Every structure is written in C-alpha cells, then in structure tokens.
Amino acid sequence: MVSLLIAPIKNRKSSSCYLLFVLFIYCLCSAIPATAYTEVMVNSVPTPSGMVLVIVDGLGAPYIYQEYTPHSLDGSSLKVPYFHNLSVLSESGTKVSMIRVPQTYTEAGHSVLVTGNSQALSDTVGMPMGTIYDVAHDYDCLAFGIMEKGDSSSICDEHDVIVHDTSNSMNNPGIVVESSSSVSSNNICMNIREIMQEQALQLPAQLQESKQASQERYDTYDRWALTTASQVVEYMAAEAPEQKYILTVNVGAVDAAGHYRKYDGYIGTIQGLDRDIVPLFQTCTEHNIAFVFTADHGMSFTSSDSKGGHQSDPYSGMDESQMIPFIVHAPDVPVKLLNEEYGQQDIASTLLSIMNLPNGLKKSDGIQIPLKEHTTLGVRGPSTGTIELWTEGELIQHASNDDNYIFIGLDRQKKYTVKYIPDDTKSEIFQKEIEAGSDQLVVFSMDTSASDPADYWKPRYIIGALVIILINIVGLLYIKRILKEQ
Numbered sequence: 001m002v003s004l005l006i007a008p009i010k011n012r013k014s015s016s017c018y019l020l021f022v023l024f025i026y027c028l029c030s031a032i033p034a035t036a037y038t039e040v041m042v043n044s045v046p047t048p049s050g051m052v053l054v055i056v057d058g059l060g061a062p063y064i065y066q067e068y069t070p071h072s073l074d075g076s077s078l079k080v081p082y083f084h085n086l087s088v089l090s091e092s093g094t095k096v097s098m099i100r101v102p103q104t105y106t107e108a109g110h111s112v113l114v115t116g117n118s119q120a121l122s123d124t125v126g127m128p129m130g131t132i133y134d135v136a137h138d139y140d141c142l143a144f145g146i147m148e149k150g151d152s153s154s155i156c157d158e159h160d161v162i163v164h165d166t167s168n169s170m171n172n173p174g175i176v177v178e179s180s181s182s183v184s185s186n187n188i189c190m191n192i193r194e195i196m197q198e199q200a201l202q203l204p205a206q207l208q209e210s211k212q213a214s215q216e217r218y219d220t221y222d223r224w225a226l227t228t229a230s231q232v233v234e235y236m237a238a239e240a241p242e243q244k245y246i247l248t249v250n251v252g253a254v255d256a257a258g259h260y261r262k263y264d265g266y267i268g269t270i271q272g273l274d275r276d277i278v279p280l281f282q283t284c285t286e287h288n289i290a291f292v293f294t295a296d297h298g299m300s301f302t303s304s305d306s307k308g309g310h311q312s313d314p315y316s317g318m319d320e321s322q323m324i325p326f327i328v329h330a331p332d333v334p335v336k337l338l339n340e341e342y343g344q345q346d347i348a349s350t351l352l353s354i355m356n357l358p359n360g361l362k363k364s365d366g367i368q369i370p371l372k373e374h375t376t377l378g379v380r381g382p383s384t385g386t387i388e389l390w391t392e393g394e395l396i397q398h399a400s401n402d403d404n405y406i407f408i409g410l411d412r413q414k415k416y417t418v419k420y421i422p423d424d425t426k427s428e429i430f431q432k433e434i435e436a437g438s439d440q441l442v443v444f445s446m447d448t449s450a451s452d453p454a455d456y457w458k459p460r461y462i463i464g465a466l467v468i469i470l471i472n473i474v475g476l477l478y479i480k481r482i483l484k485e486q
C-alpha cells in the first residue's frame with residue numbers, strides 16, 4: 001500500500017487504470033470461495049445448510065417448560081398459561097431440561113453462549129478463535145446477526161453482517177446495519193445487508209401503529225426480528241443454498257416486558273413469541289436449517305404483581321433467573337429429552353457439533369452436550385500432506401493434497417488413530433490416538449512451542465495476504481514505469 005501512496009500522480013489516466021486494476025484484483029480475491037479444507041465422510045450423516053440461533057432475552061425455562069412451576073421471590077407459585085407452539089417445539093425436538101447460566105445478565109449470557117467460557121464477558125468474545133463464529137469462519141461459514149439486545153461491540157464484530165438496535169428502545173429504536181469490510185465485495189453478504197436495511201427502515205412505522213408501552217408494541221418488536229430472520233433464511237435458500245451460515249437472532253421484548261410491564265406483561269410477551277416463532281421455525285425446517293432456541297438468562301418476580309429482575313441479588317439466585325431453555329431441531333439430532341444438568345457454557349461447542357464443525361474453541365471450559373450419535377474431527381498439518389484415519393487396526397479413510405481436513409460422522413463409542421504424513425518426506429510423520437466421545441480439533445505442528453497456527457489459517461488472512469502482495473507488486477511495476485517515462 002505504501003507504494004501507492006508515494007507514487008507521484010503524473011498521469012491521471014494510468015493512475016485511475018491502476019486503481020481499477022487494484023479494485024478488480026481485490027474483488028476477484030474476495031469473490032473466490034475459499035476452499036480451505038477437505039471434508040471426509042466417515043459415516044454418511046446429514047449436515048444442516050445453516051443454523052438459526054434464537055436467543056430470547058430474559059426467558060427463564062420454568063415459564064415455558066411444562067415440568068416446572070415458576071415461583072416468585074416470596075415462594076408462591078406463579079400462574080402460567082399453556083404456550084402451545086413452544087410446547088410443540090420442545091416436545092418434537094431435542095430438549096435439555098436443565099441448563100443453568102453462570103452469570104445472570106445480558107452481556108455475560110451472550111458471551112458465554114458464543115465462547116463456551118463460563119466467565120466470559122465481551123473481552124473474551126474478541127479473543128482469536130474465541131467464538132463459534134471464529135470456528136465457523138474457519139470452515140467457510142458466514143455469520144449473520146439480528147440482535148435487539150446482547151449486541152455488544154465485540155459480538156457485532158464477530159458477524160459478517162448484522163442489524164442491531166443500538167438504543168434498545170421500542171419507542172425510538174436505533175437500528176443500525178453493519179458489515180465487516182472483508183465482505184464488502186461478497187454479493188451474498190451485500191444482499192443480506194440490503195434485506196436488513198429494508199427491514200430496518202420499516203420498524204419505526206410498524207411500532208408507531210400501536211400505542212406506546214402496549215402489548216402490541218412489544219409483540220411487534222419481536223415479530224420484526226423473527227420476520228427479518230425468515231427473510232434471511234429464504235434468501236439464502238433461494239440464492240446461496242451451498243453457503244453455510246450461522247444466523248443469531250436476539251429478540252428483546254420478553255426481557256423488556258419483565259423489567260417494565262410486570263409479570264402479566266412478561267407472560268403476555270411470551271404469548272406473542274409463542275405465536276410469532278412459528279413461521280421462522282417452519283422456514284428453517286423447510287430449508288434444512290438447524291433451529292436452536294435458548295436464552296441469555298431468565299427473569300424473577302417479587303410477586304405476581306411486580307416488575308422483574310435477574311442481574312442482582314436476590315433475583316440472581318433464583319432458578320427462574322438461572323435456568324434457560326435449550327431446544328434443538330436439526331438433522332442428525334434425534335428427538336429426545338436430556339435430564340442431566342448442564343451449564344450455559346456447554347452450549348457453544350454443542351452448537352458447533354450441530355453444524356458438524358470441530359470444537360476449535362480456544363477459551364471454552366464447557367463440555368459438549370451429547371445430542372448426536374456421531375462426532376467431528378478436524379485435523380491440521382504443518383504443510384500439505386496425506387491423512388489416514390484408522391480404527392481397530394484398519395485403515396478406514398484417507399485423503400491427500402491438503403493441510404486442513406475434517407472428518408464427519410465418527411462413531412462416538414470408538415477409538416481412532418489419525419496419522420499425518422507431510423508431502424515433504426524429510427518431515428516427521430505425526431500420529432495421535434483419538435477418543436471420539438466429543439468433537440475435537442487436532443493441530444500437528446513442527447514447532448509446538450510456537451503460537452497455535454490455527455489463528456493464522458483463517459481464509460480472510462490468506463486472502464488479505466495475497467491482496468497485499470499483489471497490490472505491492474503492481475505498485476512497484478507502476479513506479480518503475482513512471483521512472484522510465486521520466
């Protein structure tokens with residue numbers, strides 16, 4: 001880039017040609033789909049085309065799981081209506097009946113959900129290979145977000161395109177659409193951005209149709225996020241069915257109702273969600289998109305006639321604040337009820353497993369919830385090489401000509417041996433025994449003391465390096481030509 005800045009602009013025509021050329025090269029590089037890895041099927045298992053992660057802000061599991069009765073702080077039981085669609089959703093999918101959050105507030109809840117670290121806050125989200133989005137990006141997935149709350153700047157930065165409400169206000173929403181500069185020439189991302197921008201323009205008018213602080217206004221706010229999500233899923237299915245992605249949707253009205261509209265308003269807003277969640281769920285099912293339903297934290301009430309809270313004592317100690325729903329509908333995830341207790345930090349690696357992505361989370365202290373019969377193994381070598389997968393003394397799979405492999409459909413009960421033979425015959429052969437009980441990522445490195453190469457394998461880093469090299473070569477040629485002309 002320096003060469004571009006110091007080159008004297010004597011000839012406007014050739015300099016604009018150069019700029020056009022640079023732009024062309026940049027577009028070309030960005031448009032090339034990065035084929036950054038080789039996928040090997042050990043057993044034939046279906047992989048979803050994408051995942052929609054619905055985070056209902058402030059929704060405690062005791063309010064919607066029928067096996068629980070919610071209580072107020074004084075110990076009296078709270079009445080809940082029957083939420084028909086949410087009940088169908090939990091009965092027809094895989095449901096974990098007890099998941100506790102380690103920290104009962106929005107920033108922490110979202111940070112834990114995406115990092116798998118029980119103490120995570122925004123700074124953890126920003127760490128390299130810290131989130132599900134980092135791992136997904138490494139395997140050529142895109143990350144889209146529609147977030148009414150939970151949109152800390154570090155969460156926004158993880159997304160390729162995100163629409164979020166900067167004001168968290170149903171009276172005067174501050175909806176902003178942002179996209180990462182690395183996707184500015186990616187057509188899919190730019191079209192998603194357009195869909196989000198159109199939706200953003202419509203929200204204020206939609207909200208104005210109902211009275212301030214009315215139930216209808218709260219319902220409209222959540223419905224807007226869910227409708228936008230459906231549009232993104234529809235667009236991807238029609239225009240980019242091969243492009244995998246994670247779409248994170250935070251609906252914010254349930255939490256807001258808990259804080260401002262007392263218990264009745266909270267329940268009323270869950271009823272609105274119960275009605276409006278259906279189209280998004282159906283769209284996901286129709287297009288082979290995994291559908292995950294959870295929350296950042298719950299909500300507790302002093303009494304049935306009080307406003308709610310969750311962050312501080314005594315609210316934070318209540319089951320109603322700590323227990324969140326976790327419901328999954330996805331291919332290869334059998335319908336079942338898991339009664340073991342898990343933590344919110346166990347969700348991140350489980351989300352990756354739903355997408356058949358290896359658990360490359362650097363900061364996770366969670367364990368993977370065993371939703372699936374099969375697991376995924378990612379293997380990276382120090383250079384191009386051949387990989388072999390053995391079990392019970394038999395070679396069952398092998399592949400060549402890459403340094404980044406992913407084995408899908410490993411049998412959870414089996415032990416495997418993975419061998420990595422670099423093409424460079426002078427290099428050593430690597431070998432590791434694997435227990436396939438959960439997803440994992442194995443990195444074979446020549447120098448184990450060096451920083452983990454996983455950080456530098458991101459397709460965007462490779463493309464970025466190529467672009468910089470090309471720009472500098474062209475710049476030097478251009479300077480040479482100008483010097484000749486003089």
Ligand SMILES: [Zn+2]
Nearest residue numbers: 057058106296
């Ligand atoms: Zn929250």
